[in-house]
Amino acid sequence: MLRFTALYTVLAALLMVRSTVYAQCDQQSSLAVTSALFSTSNLTCQSAFSQQAWSRRINGTDTLEIVYIAPVTAGNWVGLGFSSTGKMGGSVALLAVMNSSSSASATWWNLYSHSIGHLSEDASSFLRNLTVQYSNGNVSISAVVNITAILAPNTPDSLLFASGPVSGSMPLQHSEYTSQVANFAPAGTLPKGYKISTDHLRKAHAAVNIVGWGILLPVGAIIARYCRLWDPTWFYLHVTFQVLGFILIVAGLILGTNLYGRLKGLSGISHHRALGIFVFVLACLQILAIVLRPKKDAKLRRYWNWYHSWVGRIALLLAAVNVLVGIHVAHEKRSVTVGYGVIAALEITAFLLLESLYWIKRSKKPQVPHHAPAFGYGDDV
Known part of the structure; x- marks a missing residue:
């Protein structure tokens, strides 16, 4: 059932038709x-x-x-x-x-x-x-x-x-x-x-990507890494955050494609667009990995865990860089940069604290094997 849901999510994203956004100018x-x-x-x-x-x-x-x-x-x-x-x-x-x-x-x-x-x-x-x-x-x-x-x-x-x-x-x-x-x-x-208002498209594109890539997907990854004691609740929370985040980044891609045609002369926008497409492909690979994952007792399962973990890490890191690139390219207000910086700082602080506690706990119980990847679904999916 989970594999079918993941495949359906990807197919639905790929089949979504680009929409035209109408917005009224300011008063x-x-x-x-x-x-x-x-x-x-x-x-x-x-x-x-x-x-x-x-x-x-x-x-x-x-x-x-x-x-x-x-x-x-x-x-x-x-x-x-x-x-x-x-x-x-x-x-x-x-x-x-x-x-x-x-x-x-x-x-x-x-x-x-x-x-x-x-x-x-x-x-x-x-x-x-x-x-x-x-x-x-x-x-x-x-x-x-x-x-x-x-x-x-x-x-x-x-x-x-x-x-x-x-x-x-x-x-x-x-x-x-x-x-x-x-x-x-x-x-x-x-x-x-x-x-068609470029300002409204730009703000919507920024908002959905900051929430999707900057909040939902990182929080979902943190849950998968550090909340295994809540079994099986952690799993459903993780999937919920990842699916919602994926839906938002699909919306961000649609808005960004619509926006790109209207801002073709903006310096640096081609680089932002290329990196955005690349990290979106990585997100699709993460979803499809669930469909193609080997059974728990398969020899390839170990390599699948490694792949799923590192692709997730790379996607989140590059997405964070691309959000900053987009803020710079669009000449967003300082408050936007500061707001995203606060979000990133809170997540990095939480990650460092939880990772420290994770390794302290693990060092005290070396006899208990634990192969949870840092930014993936893990062996129990």
Whole structure:
């Protein structure tokens, strides 16, 4: 029965269809831009960090009505870029710079690999109805853009969200940056105020992986290693934690796959994705190991225990590294890093304490054989 359950869990995970997650942008909306020279109703939204871009493509034309809203402080800039590659180099961006404590201005810039320069051509060839306003720490920019002419002869397929410091009035290299697949859908094709939200996808992806890889699976492994006196309760607790953890990391993989297509220009995301897929394969091997495990009296059982133990250890270690990589790549807030660090510290402390007690107890009873692996199911599964 346990083997069938394990096999069914893996097959169900592999057959799950990728889902599209719809999320509403923050309460602050394009309707706050009272100075826009066009109607701001029925716009769709894309967001990253604390920035939002509300847009509507006019049916049958290359005209895009867009509103960009972002928090900005003195000595910094924020900007929305248009790219045909998903990268900064070769893109064009509308950057807002604080002029004083109460006003901001917006200018179009060419973005190169390691520097920023003014547009060589007149922005009026692709831009009209530009308005800028600053209120309560947020800059709001509205404009009508010809998206075919903006990067001619290429057409933008990505939006860039970025921010960074300024020197005088000159923007310096960005301190945070992400790229999303642009969705310049005609008005009315999506529910009002809705669009796939990268921020929500990213937060959901981080949450399920931190809970799955960072809490449930390590706790389940600790139970298998140190709670054998609760037989057979330890076994059912262990299986419960591992199955729930596996379900969450499957959800994390689905969310991450969905997210990857929208953040293809984000530095380091390919490495995070590759390592995530690798540790997911290790998790699947752990589940399948139950299906293929030899009988207790088989000669191969000893080697199976060794394999199951070390694959589990490697998977948990690499998953912890990948969580930190993901936090760094996504430029998560310091509180996220600290929160995960606290979780990891508590688990490491518990492991060291329990492992010390385990070996002290074992040294006092050398005549009692015990082959429980550190991060596996053990001989009694």
